Each structure stands twice: as structure tokens, then as C-alpha cells.
Amino acid sequence: MAEDLKITPWGVSGNVQDKDYDKIANEFGAKIIDERLLKRIKDVTGDLHPFLLNGIFYAHRDLDLVLDDYGKGKPFYLYTGRGPSGEMHLGHILPFMFTKWLQDKFNAELIIQITDDEKYLFREIEDRDLKEFTHNNIIDILSLGFNPDKTHILIDSEHSGILYNNAIKVARNITASSVKAVFGLKDSDNIGKFFFTSIQAVPAFILSYLKNENIRCLIPYGIDQDPHFKLARDVLPKLGYYKPSAIISKFIPSLQGSGKMSSSDPNSVISLNDSRNTVRKKLMKYAFSGGRDTAEEQRKYGANPDIDFSFNIFRIMEDNQSKVSSIYESYKSGEMLSGEMKSIAAEKISEFLDILRSRREDVENNLDAYMFDEKKFN
Amino acid sequence: MAEDLKITPWGVSGNVQDKDYDKIANEFGAKIIDERLLKRIKDVTGDLHPFLLNGIFYAHRDLDLVLDDYGKGKPFYLYTGRGPSGEMHLGHILPFMFTKWLQDKFNAELIIQITDDEKYLFREIEDRDLKEFTHNNIIDILSLGFNPDKTHILIDSEHSGILYNNAIKVARNITASSVKAVFGLKDSDNIGKFFFTSIQAVPAFILSYLKNENIRCLIPYGIDQDPHFKLARDVLPKLGYYKPSAIISKFIPSLQGSGKMSSSDPNSVISLNDSRNTVRKKLMKYAFSGGRDTAEEQRKYGANPDIDFSFNIFRIMEDNQSKVSSIYESYKSGEMLSGEMKSIAAEKISEFLDILRSRREDVENNLDAYMFDEKKFN
Numbered sequence: 001m002a003e004d005l006k007i008t009p010w011g012v013s014g015n016v017q018d019k020d021y022d023k024i025a026n027e028f029g030a031k032i033i034d035e036r037l038l039k040r041i042k043d044v045t046g047d048l049h050p051f052l053l054n055g056i057f058y059a060h061r062d063l064d065l066v067l068d069d070y071g072k073g074k075p076f077y078l079y080t081g082r083g084p085s086g087e088m089h090l091g092h093i094l095p096f097m098f099t100k101w102l103q104d105k106f107n108a109e110l111i112i113q114i115t116d117d118e119k120y121l122f123r124e125i126e127d128r129d130l131k132e133f134t135h136n137n138i139i140d141i142l143s144l145g146f147n148p149d150k151t152h153i154l155i156d157s158e159h160s161g162i163l164y165n166n167a168i169k170v171a172r173n174i175t176a177s178s179v180k181a182v183f184g185l186k187d188s189d190n191i192g193k194f195f196f197t198s199i200q201a202v203p204a205f206i207l208s209y210l211k212n213e214n215i216r217c218l219i220p221y222g223i224d225q226d227p228h229f230k231l232a233r234d235v236l237p238k239l240g241y242y243k244p245s246a247i248i249s250k251f252i253p254s255l256q257g258s259g260k261m262s263s264s265d266p267n268s269v270i271s272l273n274d275s276r277n278t279v280r281k282k283l284m285k286y287a288f289s290g291g292r293d294t295a296e297e298q299r300k301y302g303a304n305p306d307i308d309f310s311f312n313i314f315r316i317m318e319d320n321q322s323k324v325s326s327i328y329e330s331y332k333s334g335e336m337l338s339g340e341m342k343s344i345a346a347e348k349i350s351e352f353l354d355i356l357r358s359r360r361e362d363v364e365n366n367l368d369a370y371m372f373d374e375k376k377f378n
Numbered sequence: 379m380a381e382d383l384k385i386t387p388w389g390v391s392g393n394v395q396d397k398d399y400d401k402i403a404n405e406f407g408a409k410i411i412d413e414r415l416l417k418r419i420k421d422v423t424g425d426l427h428p429f430l431l432n433g434i435f436y437a438h439r440d441l442d443l444v445l446d447d448y449g450k451g452k453p454f455y456l457y458t459g460r461g462p463s464g465e466m467h468l469g470h471i472l473p474f475m476f477t478k479w480l481q482d483k484f485n486a487e488l489i490i491q492i493t494d495d496e497k498y499l500f501r502e503i504e505d506r507d508l509k510e511f512t513h514n515n516i517i518d519i520l521s522l523g524f525n526p527d528k529t530h531i532l533i534d535s536e537h538s539g540i541l542y543n544n545a546i547k548v549a550r551n552i553t554a555s556s557v558k559a560v561f562g563l564k565d566s567d568n569i570g571k572f573f574f575t576s577i578q579a580v581p582a583f584i585l586s587y588l589k590n591e592n593i594r595c596l597i598p599y600g601i602d603q604d605p606h607f608k609l610a611r612d613v614l615p616k617l618g619y620y621k622p623s624a625i626i627s628k629f630i631p632s633l634q635g636s637g638k639m640s641s642s643d644p645n646s647v648i649s650l651n652d653s654r655n656t657v658r659k660k661l662m663k664y665a666f667s668g669g670r671d672t673a674e675e676q677r678k679y680g681a682n683p684d685i686d687f688s689f690n691i692f693r694i695m696e697d698n699q700s701k702v703s704s705i706y707e708s709y710k711s712g713e714m715l716s717g718e719m720k721s722i723a724a725e726k727i728s729e730f731l732d733i734l735r736s737r738r739e740d741v742e743n744n745l746d747a748y749m750f751d752e753k754k755f756n
Contacts, residue, residue, distance in 0.1 A: 117546050124550070161539030168495050171570030172502070176554065179569055191557055192549030195573035 007224050008183050010122050016259060021223070021250050025059035028226045030248055033060050040067050045105040050316045050324075051098040051249070057220065061233065062245040066218045070106060076216040078102055079203045079244070081113035081225075084133035085123055088140045089269040090349065091252035091261025093356075094316065098249070099220045100144050103151070108218075110151045111203045111372065112141060117156040118200070121192035130157075140272055142363040142370055143356040154203060154372040162374060163202050166209060170198035173235040182227040201232040204244040210377035217244045222251060257288030257309045270349055272356060279353070280346040283310055284339070291331075291338030302334035303341070310338075310345035317348050385602050386561050388500050394637060399601070399628050403437035406604045408626055411438050418445050423483040428694045428702075429476040429627070435598065439611065440623040444596045448484060454594040456480055457581045457622070459491035459603075462511035463501055466518045467647040468727065469630035469639025471734075472694065476627070477598045478522050481529070486596075488529045489581045489750065490519060495534040496578070499570035508535075518650055520748055521737040532581060532750040540752060541580050544587060548576035551613040560605040579610040582622040588755035595622045600629060635666025635687045648727060650734060657731070658724040661688055662717070669709075669716030680712035681719070688716075688723035695726050 007016075007024065016024075025032060033052070037060070042048050044067065051057045066076045080099050082092070103110045114137065116130045125133070138153055156163060179185050179194055204217045219229055226248060233243040251260035254268035261269050267286050270279055290308030292298040305311040305328050315324045327344065330336040385394075385402065394402075403410060411430070415438070420426050422445065429435045444454045458477050460470070481488045492515065494508045503511070516531055534541060557563050557572055582595045597607055604626060611621040629638035632646035639647050645664050648657055668686030670676040683689040683706050693702045705722065708714040 117542075121546055121550055157543055159539075160542040161537075164495075164538040164542040165535055168498055168570050171573070172499055172568050174569050175566050176563070176569055176572055177565040180565065185554070187555040187558065188553050190550050191552050191554055191572045191576065192546050194554055194569045195549065198569060 006184070008227060009225050010183075016251060018250070021058060024223055025248065028223070028230065030059040030061050030223075030226065030246065033058055033063070033247075037063060040064070044070065049098055049101045050318060050321070051094075051101075053321065054312075054316050055250070056094075056252075056316055057098055057247050057249045059223070059248040060246055061229070061248075062243060063218070063247055065242075066216050066245045069216050074216075075108065076106070076218055076245075077109040077111065077207050078106075079111045079113065079217050079219050080221060081115055081200070081203070082137055082141060083115045083119050084130060084137045085119045085125060086133055086263055087271055087273065088137055089261060089263060089271050090313075091254075091269065093140060093144070093272060094252050095220065095222060095249055096141050096144055100146055102218070102220065102247075103147060108150065109207065110146065111206065112146075112151065112153050113200070113203045114138065114153060114155045115200060117160070117192075118196055121190060121196055138367070138370075139360050139363050140356065142367075143359040145359065146370070148366065148369040151370050152372040152376070153370050154206075156199060159372055162206070163199050166202045166206065167195070167198040169239050170201045170232070170235050171195060173238050174198060174231060178231060182231055197228050197231055200228045201235065204229070204232050205236055205239065205241040207377060208241050210374055212378070214240075214242055216242050218247060219244050220247045220249070222249050224251070253309065253312065255282060255286040255288065255309055257307060257312075272353060274353065276346075276350040276354075279350050280343070283342040283346045283349075287342055287345070289338045289342075291341070295337055298337050299334045303331045303336075303338065305331045305341075308338075308341060310342045314341075314345040314348050317352060384562070386605060387603050388561075394629060396628070399436060402601055403626065406601070406608065408437040408439050408601075408604065408624065411436055411441070411625075415441060418442070422448065427476055427479045428696065428699070429472075429479075431699065432690075432694050433628070434472075434630075434694055435476055435625050435627045437601070437626040438624055439607070439626075440621060441596070441625055443620075444594050444623045447594050452594075453486065454484070454596055454623075455487040455489065455585050456484075457489045457491065457595050457597050458599060459493055459578070459581070460515055460519060461493045461496050462508060462515045463497045463503060464511055464641055465649055465651065466515055467639060467641060467649050468691075469632075469647065471518060471522070471650060472630050473598065473600060473627055474519050474522055475695075478524055480596070480598065480625075481525060486528065487585065488524065489584065490516075490524075490529065490531050491578065491581045492516060492531060492533045493578060495538070495570075496574055499568060499574055516745070516748075517738055517741050518734065520741045520745075521734040523737065524748070526744065526747040529748050530750040530754070531748050532584075534577060537750055540584070541577050544580045544584065545573070545576040547617050548579045548610070548613050549573060551616050552576060552609060556609060560609055575606050575609055578606045579613065582607070582610050583614055583617065583619040585755060586619050588752055590756075592618075592620055594620050596625060597622050598625045598627065600627050602629070631687065631690065633660060633664040633666065633687055635685060635690075648731075650731060652731065654724075654728040654732075657728050658721070661720040661724045661727075665720055665723070667716045667720070669719065673715055676715050677712045681709045681714075681716065683709045683719075686716075686719060688720045692719075692723045692726050695730060 022032060069076055078099060114134055116134050119125045119130060134155060176194060185193055208214050229244060229246055236243055254261045256268055263269060287309040290304035292301055311331060318324050331341050400410060416430060447454055456477060492512055494512050497503045497508060512533060554572060563571055586593050607622060607624055614621055632639045634646055641647060665687040668682035670679055689709060696702050709719050
């Protein structure tokens with residue numbers, strides 16, 4: 001692991017810099033998404049999502065195999081998840097945008113696992129709060145516009161029967177030594193933590209299990225979740241299933257421009273509930289700027305957009321890449337000032353949040369349609 | 379632990395002698411059932427089951443509290459279980475006779491947990507076999523004549539939803555250190571084994587959970603299961619439930635008269651499928667005898683019934699204690715020979731097996747009535 005960095009699903013210590021990510025992927029044994037692979041994707045999808053263009057989803061495992069299958073007319077399915085530990089913020093929701101893009105482009109079934117049991121075991125959040133977080137988080141996620149016919153919300157506590165029965169198959173193939181090595185668990189940790197990874201492995205083969213035929217699973221996830229799926233890749237072939245494929249993202253940075261946008265520091269996050277005014281204020285006050293100290297210097301020397309939070313968040317949220325390029329040039333040249341860049345980003349974020357909020361009620365009234373139901377698959 | 383003895387739910391090493399049991403109970407922290415407690419039980423039940431009279435169920439935890447509650451008109455419920463690892467033999471079924479007696483005398487609800495997941499995780503028995511063992515074992519157990527209105531078969535794989543959701547509450551309060559210390563698990567053991575005890579703890583509070591009021595649970599079990607319930611007693615109060623009470627048995631000895639009747643040595647067991655002829659032959663050939671080497675010596679010096687398998691099995695299966703006493707005297711005095719004692723025991727066992735077999739079909743046709751259904755409790 002890159003020096004001073006410790007990355008597990010339950011915590012990232014040290015400040016992850018952009019330069020660290022390739023090292024992390026290498027150490028985890030994942031591959032970097034290269035130009036060749038981007039071209040293969042584009043050949044199918046017609047265009048590339050900004051998350052791919054800008055290297056947010058930057059590493060993978062066996063993505064080739066998924067594309068091979070797809071090329072031969074064999075479907076695959078997508079699986080991603082959310083641990084409902086509180087209000088969602090922009091850093092939580094953006095990766096789901098990419099998953100939605102994949103779903104749309106590949107017309108794929110998608111399972112979204114809500115790991116309320118994980119949060120119960122690791123964070124000691126109580127049942128009542130978990131129910132509320134779960135409900136709200138699901139609405140937030142679905143407000144991105146997922147296809148109700150192909151999107152299946154799998155809540156661990158509500159589908160615990162099928163999950164446990166399949167998780168023991170995984171668990172039988174994972175030793176306590178492995179979870180200690182991979183997650184850093186200790187003997188003083190509770191036995192639910194030791195077991196949990198086997199629950200998170202189940203959606204990676206649940207469709208193959210239900211349909212009684214082998215279907216590839218592609219899992220978009222943040223690099224911190226890699227230990228789970230690394231283990232799952234070791235175990236699933238022993239159960240007769242494919243190794244799950246993965247497409248792996250960097251963290252969405254905090255407003256301060258590096259590290260991970262994390263609820264533990266409220267000044268580092270844009271909340272989904274933030275008003276237009278609040279978003280603007282937060283960016284003005286906290287967003288790390290690649291601009292110069294004074295307007296004068298900025299006009300003279302230009303900004304460094306690559307390290308600028310506002311530019312970076314804008315470029316991954318904006319589909320129109322020629323617009324991104326022109327703003328890049330204008331900001332870099334000094335024509336555009338830091339405050340203007342912040343305004344543009346604030347506007348982009350607020351538009352996005354407005355759309356999410358405008359859809360919440362419809363989604364809430366239609367929640368049942370999205371719920372995982374094994375009868376749909378057999 | 380008594381020297382050379384290692385007792386966990388998954389194996390007993392060393393040869394447990396009758397003299398060891400008190401020591402084991404003491405070391406596990408259970409109390410011996412004394413005359414005072416026997417009298418308290420008899421005051422309610424009117425008579426004492428041979429398993430109590432003969433010290434098979436010989437130790438307890440908080441049995442007083444159950445009797446206190448019962449005396450005040452508060453019901454308690456019974457919970458016991460079976461790991462479906464193969465055909466049941468006499469050593470497996472006899473403890474259930476005692477549980478049935480408790481159910482009848484105290485008019486108690488009874489949960490019988492079938493831990494097929496345990497066998498999957500610990501013994502690597504495959505699904506298909508487990509289904510068959512589970513089905514057959516349940517019929518064997520129910521053929522004892524349990525009350526269908528008050529008996530609830532809880533199969534782990536079929537009720538895994540409610541079990542897992544409650545098990546994580548237990549698991550959050552048990553460290554890996556604890557299960558290593560209590561069960562002797564190692565880092566090289568699979569993580570399902572680490573988690574499993576929390577599944578076995580759930581029936582000890584499931585009725586309180588479902589009825590949303592605290593009801594005491596009394597668990598009859600063999601001493602090898604004590605580590606599970608010792609842990610459960612530590613955890614359940616943290617969840618707001620009573621510590622489960624326990625009534626604890628010695629092992630049913632092998633035909634060789636000591637140790638544990640165990641399927642791993644076919645010459646040591648009476649199978650429930652054994653014909654009258656087979657039972658008789660096994661006793662004649664393998665049953666450890668307290669008699670003398672020759673008929674002549676036996677007539678002269680008499681037998682030692684206390685170490686005689688046939689007498690011991692007879693006395694715990696025979697309700698009529700004056701009959702037991704008269705056979706004891708007659709055998710001890712030399713009036714009765716070893717072969718006669720074996721015949722009497724073989725007859726007793728065969729009668730019992732005949733009754734079980736005569737009920738199998740009815741039970742099988744009525745299985746649904748016995749299945750655990752949470753709707754019955756709320």
C-alpha cells in the first residue's frame with residue numbers, strides 16, 4: 001500500500017492523492033483502464049461517460065470478459081450497493097450516476113444492495129435509525145432515474161433469508177485469517193464483522209443462482225470496497241460461478257480537493273439537501289481553488305484547473321465535453337476567475353440536486369416496483 | 379476441564395466417565411441438580427422422569443427461576459435442537475423424550491431448532507443430503523408424540539431470514555476472541571463457524587422477540603452444547619432479554635458403556651432403524667456387561683448393574699421404578715444373568731422403536747402442523 005495509506009471498506013486513513021490511485025490498484029491487483037479498453041467500451045456505448053473520460057472509474061477486474069460476453073449477445077448484470085449510515089451527499093450519489101449510465105447503455109439488470117446489517121455490525125447504528133436511513137437513501141438513489149423494470153433494491157434485513165442461505169456457502173470458503181489479512185479485523189472485533197463479507201458477496205452470484213445458469217456480474221464500486229470483491233473472486237468459482245468483474249472508482253474528493261468527501265467533516269461535503277444558496281456558499285467558502293490569490297495574478301498567470309475542486313466536480317458532471325474544454329482553457333488562461341468557476345460548478349450541482357428532489361415524490365410512491373423479488377428471476 | 383477431556387459441540391475427545399460429569403459442570407459454571415431442586419420439580423410434575431431420577435439430566439442454570447415463574451402462573455417455553463448430520467440413533471432421540479416430558483408436564487411451547495446450516499459449515503455435508511437428513515430426523519423426533527399445537531420445528535435454512543436478523547444482534551456482542559476461547563476455533567477455521575453460535579442463540583429469545591414481552595426459555599441440552607448457551611447467557615441481557623435457563627444432560631453412553639453413543643462407531647449405537655433381531659444381536663455382542671465372566675460366578679457373586687449398559691439403558695427408559703428396582707436387585711444378587719438383562723433391555727428398546735416407527739407415517743402426513751410459523755406468536 002502507498003505509504004501512510006490504509007484503505008478498507010470501513011475507513012480510509014491518510015490523505016489519498018491522485019498520484020496514489022494507480023499504486024493502490026496495483027497493490028490490490030486490479031488493472032488500470034487503458035485507452036484500448038476505453039475504445040472497446042465506446043465501440044458499444046457510442047460515447048464515454050465523463051467518469052471514464054476523467055479517470056474517476058479508472059481500474060477494473062475482468063471488464064474484458066463482460067464486454068466479450070456482451071459482444072456475443074450474452075447479457076451480464078450490474079451490482080452495486082450502499083451502506084445506509086446517514087444522509088447521502090454528493091460523494092455518495094455520483095458513482096450511482098455512472099452505474100445508471102452503464103445500465104442504460106448495456107440494458108442490464110441491476111441489483112443495488114443496501115447493507116443495513118453492515119452498518120448495524122460495524123457502526124452500531126440502531127434499528128430505528130437504520131430503517132429511516134435505508135428508506136431515504138433508497139429514494140435518493142432511485143431519484144437518479146433508474147429503470148424500474150431492471151433495477152432491484154436488495155435490502156439485507158428484508159432479504160436476509162436468501163442472503164444468509166447463500167452467504168454460508170461463501171463463508172465456508174473464507175477463513176478468519178483471510179478476513180483479518182484483507183480487512184484488518186482483530187480478535188477483539190465482533191463475529192458479525194468476521195462473517196459480513198460473505199453477505200456482500202451474495203449479490204455477485206444471486207442472479208446466476210436464481211436463474212440456475214451462469215451470468216456474468218459487473219460490480220462498479222469505490223476502491224475501498226475492493227477487499228470484499230477480491231475475496232469474492234477467490235470463492236465464487238469454488239461454488240461454480242464466474243469470478244465477478246469489477247469497474248473501480250477513485251473517491252469523490254472533499255471540497256478541500258483531496259481525500260474523500262466524507263460525512264465526518266460537514267465542511268467537506270455537499271449534502272443532497274443543500275439549497276442553491278448553501279451550495280454556492282459552501283463552494284465560495286470551502287472549495288479548494290486552483291486559482292491565484294488575487295484577481296490580478298489570476299488574470300496574469302491563469303489557474304491550475306486540474307487541482308481545482310469546482311472545475312473537477314464540474315467536469316465529471318457535465319456531459320458536454322466541448323463545454324468542459326472551453327471552460328478549462330478559459331480558466332487556465334486567466335480569462336475566468338476563481339469565483340466564476342465556483343459559480344459555474346455551484347450551478348451545475350444545484351441543477352442536479354433540483355432534478356433529484358423533483359423526482360423524490362414519484363419514486364417514493366412507486367418504491368415497490370424497484371424492490372428485489374426473487375420471483376422475477378425464476 | 380477434567381484431564382484429557384475436551385468437550386465442544388463439535389467433538390468430544392477423551393473418554394467421559396461418569397465421575398467426570400460433576401467436574402465438567404463445575405468447570406462450565408453450571409450447577410448440579412440437587413435433592414431440593416428435584417423436590418421442587420416433583421411438586422409441580424407429580425413424578426420425576428427416569429432421566430432425573432437417574433441423573434442423566436443432572437445439571438442446570440437458573441432452573442429455579444423458571445420454576446419460580448411457573449409457580450406464579452407465568453409461562454416459560456422450551457427450546458432444544460438437532461444438527462441433522464445423518465440417521466438418528468438411540469443416543470440422539472432419548473434426550474428428546476425428556477423434553478417431551480417437560481412439555482407435557484408444564485404445558486409449554488417448544489421450539490426445536492434444526493441446525494442444517496451448522497452441519498453445512500462444520501461438517502461440509504452437502505445441501506441435498508442435508509435436506510434428506512433434515513426431513514428424516516424431524517420425523518424421528520416428532521414420532522415421540524410431541525403436541526402439534528405447541529411444538530415448532532425451526533429449520534435454519536427455511537427460517538434464515540428471522541434468524542439472521544436476530545443473530546446479528548447477538549453477534550455484535552461476541553468477539554472472535556470469545557468464540558476461540560469457548561469453542562476452540564482457530565484463525566484457519568471458516569468465518570461461518572465463527573458466526574454460527576449467534577444463530578443458535580436466537581431461539582433462546584425468539585418468542586420474547588415475537589410476542590414483544592419477556593418470557594423465560596428453558597433449554598434442555600447435552601453438556602457438549604453448553605459453550606453456546608454460556609455465551610448466549612452473557613449476551614441476551616444486553617439485548618433486553620432474560621438469560622436462558624438450562625437443564626443439562628450427560629451423554630447417552632455407547633454400547634461399550636462409557637463415552638458417548640456416536641455414529642462414528644457403528645458398533646457403539648442402536649439405530650432407530652434397527653430391527654428387533656438386530657437390537658438383540660447388538661446388545662448380546664457389544665453391550666458392556668456388569669455381569670461376571672461365567673454364569674456360575676454370576677450366580678455366586680452377582681453383577682454390578684451400575685456399570686452395565688443394558689441395565690442403564692433400561693432404567694432410563696422404564697417409567698415403572700419399582701420394576702427397575704426389582705430388576706436391579708435380581709441382577710445384582712446373581713439371580714438374573716447377563717443374557718437375561720440384555721434380553722430385557724433389548725425388548726424395552728425394541729418396543730420403543732416399534733412405537734416410533736408406527737407413528738412415522740402419521741407424522742409425515744401432518745408435518746406442516748409442526749412447522750415454526752412466526753404468525754402463530756404475534
